[in-house]
Amino acid sequence: MQKETKRELLLRQLGLRHKLKVHDSFKQPETHEEIAANLLARWELEDEIAAIDSILADARKLASIEKRSLIEKELKTGKPLQKKKK
Numbered sequence: 329m330q331k332e333t334k335r336e337l338l339l340r341q342l343g344l345r346h347k348l349k350v351h352d353s354f355k356q357p358e359t360h361e362e363i364a365a366n367l368l369a370r371w372e373l374e375d376e377i378a379a380i381d382s383i384l385a386d387a388r389k390l391a392s393i394e395k396r397s398l399i400e401k402e403l404k405t406g407k408p409l410q411k412k413k414k
Contacts, residue, residue, distance in 0.1 A: 337384055341381070344376055348370065
């Protein structure tokens, strides 16, 4: 996954978390219909946040595996471990 895609997902996740906080700041619903509508809206936000979390976690796991294989390859070849220059 590209860095820009990860950044966009993180920004979307932050926006959703903000929406959730705003949602929580509203006055409490009074009727069962309002409570049900509120819960459904909240669940949709939470589900999307969880989905983005899962995607980002998978991307981090893959990146970690790639980094590990590079380090192991360097260790086997006897090269000194150096930080990559940007």
